[in-house]
Every structure is written in structure tokens, then in C-alpha cells.
Amino acid sequence: MNSAPPPDQTPPPENTLKQLEEAGALSHFASSVAHEVCNPLSQIVLATDLLAGPRPMNDDLRKKIVGFLRQGADRIDKAMKSMLQTCSPIETSMTAEDANSLIEAALASLTEAPSVRIEKHFTPDLPAILVDKKHIIETIAGLCANAIDAMLPAGGTLTLTTSSKIFTSSEREGWQRQSWFRAGDHAVVIEIADTGHGIPENKMGLIYEAFFTTKAAGQGAGLGLTIAKKVVDLHHGRLEISNQPEGGVLAVLTLKSSAQP
Amino acid sequence: MSDSPDSAKKKILLIDDEPFITSLMAMNLEDTGRYEVREQNDSLKALDTIMDFVPDLVVLDVMMPDLDGADIIYRLKNDARLKHIAVVFHTATVREAELHAHGGIISGFPFLAKPATTDQMIDFIEKHLPK
Numbered sequence: 001m002n003s004a005p006p007p008d009q010t011p012p013p014e015n016t017l018k019q020l021e022e023a024g025a026l027s028h029f030a031s032s033v034a035h036e037v038c039n040p041l042s043q044i045v046l047a048t049d050l051l052a053g054p055r056p057m058n059d060d061l062r063k064k065i066v067g068f069l070r071q072g073a074d075r076i077d078k079a080m081k082s083m084l085q086t087c088s089p090i091e092t093s094m095t096a097e098d099a100n101s102l103i104e105a106a107l108a109s110l111t112e113a114p115s116v117r118i119e120k121h122f123t124p125d126l127p128a129i130l131v132d133k134k135h136i137i138e139t140i141a142g143l144c145a146n147a148i149d150a151m152l153p154a155g156g157t158l159t160l161t162t163s164s165k166i167f168t169s170s171e172r173e174g175w176q177r178q179s180w181f182r183a184g185d186h187a188v189v190i191e192i193a194d195t196g197h198g199i200p201e202n203k204m205g206l207i208y209e210a211f212f213t214t215k216a217a218g219q220g221a222g223l224g225l226t227i228a229k230k231v232v233d234l235h236h237g238r239l240e241i242s243n244q245p246e247g248g249v250l251a252v253l254t255l256k257s258s259a260q261p
Numbered sequence: 262m263s264d265s266p267d268s269a270k271k272k273i274l275l276i277d278d279e280p281f282i283t284s285l286m287a288m289n290l291e292d293t294g295r296y297e298v299r300e301q302n303d304s305l306k307a308l309d310t311i312m313d314f315v316p317d318l319v320v321l322d323v324m325m326p327d328l329d330g331a332d333i334i335y336r337l338k339n340d341a342r343l344k345h346i347a348v349v350f351h352t353a354t355v356r357e358a359e360l361h362a363h364g365g366i367i368s369g370f371p372f373l374a375k376p377a378t379t380d381q382m383i384d385f386i387e388k389h390l391p392k
Contacts, residue, residue, distance in 0.1 A: 035324055038353035039279050042376035046285035049379040055292050068281050 036079040040072035047072070086226055090135065090234055096128035096258040097136070099162050099188045106140035107160075113148050115155025122162045129188050130258035135231045142224045143192045143251045150196025150249060161191040164257070180236035186257040187237075195248040199241070207241060270297040271390055274316035276307045276333065277351065278325040282375075286320075289379040296386075304328035308336055311343055318390050320382075323352040323372075334370065349389050351375060351382075 047068040055061070100122045107118065129136075147158050167185045181187065199207060208229045225241070232239040237255040244250050273296045275283040283300035290296045301310040304325040311319060319337075323330040330350055337343045350372035373385045 035353045038375040039282065042353065043279070043281045043285060045376040045378055046282065046289060049289050050285055050292075053289060053292050053379070055288065068285060071281065 033079070033083055036083075037076055040075035040079075043068055043072040082227075086230070090132075090231060092132035092135065092234060094130050095133055097131050097133050099126050099129055099190055099255070100124075102131070102133065102137050103140055103160055103162070103190065106137045106144060109137070109141050110145055110148070113152060113155070115153065116148050116151055117155075117157045119157055119159045120161075121159065123164060126162060126164050126188050127186055127257035127259055129255045131235055131255060132231075136235070136255070139228045139231050140190065140192070140253070142228055143253070146224060147192055147194035147196065147249065147251070150194050150198075156195035156248070159191075159193040161189075161193070163189050163191075165189055165254075181238070181254070181256070186259065187254050188257055190253040190255070192251040192253070193244065193248060198243040198247060198249055201243065204241075204243070267297065270295060271318065271386075272297045272299070272314060272316040273386065274299050274301065274311060274314055274319045276301045276304065276310075276319060276325075276330075277322035278302055278304065279322070286379075286382065290383070290386075293383065304333065307333050308340070308343070311337065311346060316346060318386060319346060319348045320351050320386070321348055323350055347389060347391050349373065349385065351377070 047065050051057075051065055103120075103122070144158060144160075151158070165187050167181050167183050167187065207225050229239055232253065232255075235255055237253065240252045240254075242250055273290060275286055275298060277283050277300075280300070280302045283302060287298040287300055290298050299310065299314050299316070301307055304327045307321075307328065321330045321333060328336075330352070334348060337346065337348065348370055350370055352372055353375040371385070371389050373382065377385070
């Protein structure tokens with residue numbers, strides 16, 4: 001006897017589901033772009049209305065309005081550039097690198113935050129990792145910048161830890177489902193921990209989504225983690241972000257070492 | 262600009278996490294001489310500000326950290342002291358809630374899309390102010 005469901009209950013074919021999923025993701029992306037562009041655009045429209053309106057202008061007010069206009073234009077510029085970067089393929093040039101040196105290079109690229117103390121717990125003589133140096137430095141710098149932002153203005157401690165690991169069979173199942181690691185793989189682990197406000201648990205599922213941010217309006221386009229995830233995926237690595245029980249966020253970046261057994 | 266006496270001015274509360282937008286909108290609306298405007302950029306303080314200011318109309322952003330526009334509407338409409346207050350949305354994006362929009366209504370509340378000019382905002386406010 002044929003047990004096929006009636007026509008109106010037949011599940012859509014897999015390619016249709018994929019199309020629906022892609023359409024949903026595209027719709028979400030489009031609405032996120034709209035949000036990131038229309039808010040500063042609104043600011044520009046309202047600022048020009050104010051300039052054209054009846055309010056008497058003095059130098060201070062004029063400077064303030066010009067600041068609103070410039071900040072709005074800068075936000076749109078940044079959003080569009082970030083969006084193009086998100087949508088563009090990432091080109092990589094792989095070389096064997098030392099993770100500790102990459103972290104030092106990433107830290108050197110950041111603006112100093114006097115209220116944030118940096119603690120380094122680096123394991124010496126780590127196995128080299130095969131990475132695109134520029135993209136991984138930018139990824140580490142982005143993760144550190146997020147951590148520092150989460151601690152400002154009060155300040156706190158940014159702790160950077162490196163270690164090496166060999167994947168064991170007990171970790172194999174969990175890792176293999178979502179990443180490229182197999183039992184026996186050698187990897188380097190970079191941990192970036194802060195003592196900031198953490199990520200609201202109900203927002204944790206959104207952190208890799210384009211244009212999602214917990215920063216104040218205008219303080220971040222919400223593309224940093226989207227791009228970081230894309231870069232780490234290209235390296236067949238893994239990026240895990242979680243709230244720590246004692247407060248703050250822990251980002252764990254695991255990258256395969258270049259010398260595999 | 263022709264100022265109305267303060268008692269005749271309509272009280273408008275702007276709730277949006279973008280301080281530049283509320284600041285500019287407040288100045289433009291105040292320059293008409295017809296409105297008394299207050300701003301709130303922290304969504305967690307929105308209900309307290311509504312209670313304190315008792316506006317004739319709330320202009321509410323949709324996407325905000327902590328509490329979004331839908332959360333605030335829900336709490337406001339379930340509070341006997343506040344549920345009579347008129348609310349409109351001012352939003353930069355079309356999201357799930359707005360997919361059900363018909364004729365400029367989100368979940369039963371009117372909305373105006375950003376970016377809107379001051380004239381569009383005034384027309385919108387006047388249309389939805391309680392008579």
C-alpha cells in the first residue's frame with residue numbers, strides 16, 4: 001500500500017528547501033542592510049531639514065549639525081564597504097606562521113586603551129599554523145577589539161592564552177560534525193578572554209549574523225564576527241564564543257598546525 | 262515659527278537608541294512651536310519615561326537593544342495606566358513583524374519608514390495624534 005502523504009502534505013523537495021533557506025537569509029541580510037543604512041540616512045535628512053529650517057544658527061549649532069552629517073555619511077560608507085567585504089570572496093595566501101607572533105602583530109594594530117590590562121599566557125615553541133597571515137591577524141585584532149570595547153570605559157583585563165593540542169578520539173564526534181578536525185589532528189588554540197559585560201544569552205545565537213551588534217548605535221556595523229567566521233571557516237578552523245561563568249566573554253580560535261602526523 | 266502656549270502644545274516622546282536621530286527630530290519638531298518633545302535613548306527606561314512624561318503620542322523605534330519596539334508596546338498595552346497612550350513606529354527596516362503590515366500598520370500600529378523628512382514626520386504625527 002502506498003503510504004505517501006496526500007499532495008498538500010508532501011514535503012518540499014530538498015532544493016526547494018535550500019532555496020527557501022537562502023531566500024530567508026537574503027531577506028534577513030537585506031533588512032539588516034536597510035537598518036544599517038536607513039538610520040544614518042535619516043540622520044542626514046533630519047540634519048538638512050534643521051539647516052533649512054527657522055532655527056537661528058550660531059557657530060556651535062552649525063558645527064554640531066555638520067558633525068551629524070559627517071557621522072551619518074561615515075556610517076553609510078563604513079556599512080557599504082563592510083557589506084561588500086562580507087559578500088566578496090576572500091582570497092588567501094597561506095604561509096606557516098607562529099601564533100604568538102600573529103597575536104603580537106594583532107595587538108600592535110589596536111588603539112591603546114589605558115584602562116585595559118593585557119595579560120599574555122603564551123606557550124613557547126608552538127607548532128606553526130598554515131594561515132593567511134593578514135586575515136588571521138585581522139581576525140585576532142577584531143576579537144581583541146570587541147573584548148576591549150566590552151570593557152570600556154570602566155576597564156578590565158584582556159587575557160590572551162595560546163596552547164597546542166592533539167585531537168583525541170573522545171573529541172572526534174563533536175568536532176567532526178561542525179569542523180574539519182579529526183582525531184589525531186594537531187592544532188593551536190588561541191583564547192581571548194575579557195572581563196566585560198558579556199553577551200546577553202538570548203542574543204548568543206545571533207552573533208555571527210551580518211549587522212548584529214551589541215554595541216551602541218553607530219559604534220560598530222555588526223560585521224566583524226561575520227567576517228571572522230568566514231575567515232576561520234576558510235582555514236578549516238573553528239571559532240567558539242561563549243560567556244564565562246565568572247563574567248565576560250571567551251573566544252576560542254582553533255587552527256590546524258601546518259605539520260600534521 | 263509660531264509658538265503655541267505650552268498648555269496647547271502636544272507632548273511627543275521619541276524612543277530610539279540613535280541619539281542623533283532623536284536629537285535632530287526633537288529640534289525640528291520643537292521649531293514648529295506646536296510640540297513639547299522629550300527623548301529617550303535607553304529602551305529599558307522607556308516605560309518609566311512614558312509614565313513620567315505622559316505623552317500624547319509615542320514615536321517608537323522597532324530594532325533596539327535590550328527591549329525592542331514590540332516588547333515596549335506589549336508592556337505598555339498591558340499596563341492599565343498607560344494603555345490609552347497612542348503609539349506609532351518609526352523604523353529603518355522591514356523585519357518579520359512588518360511582513361504582516363497592511364496599509365502602513367505593524368501589529369495594529371501605524372509606522373513610518375526611515376528616512377522620513379520632518380514634513381513627513383509632522384504629517385504622520387498629526388494624522389495619528391488623538392483628537
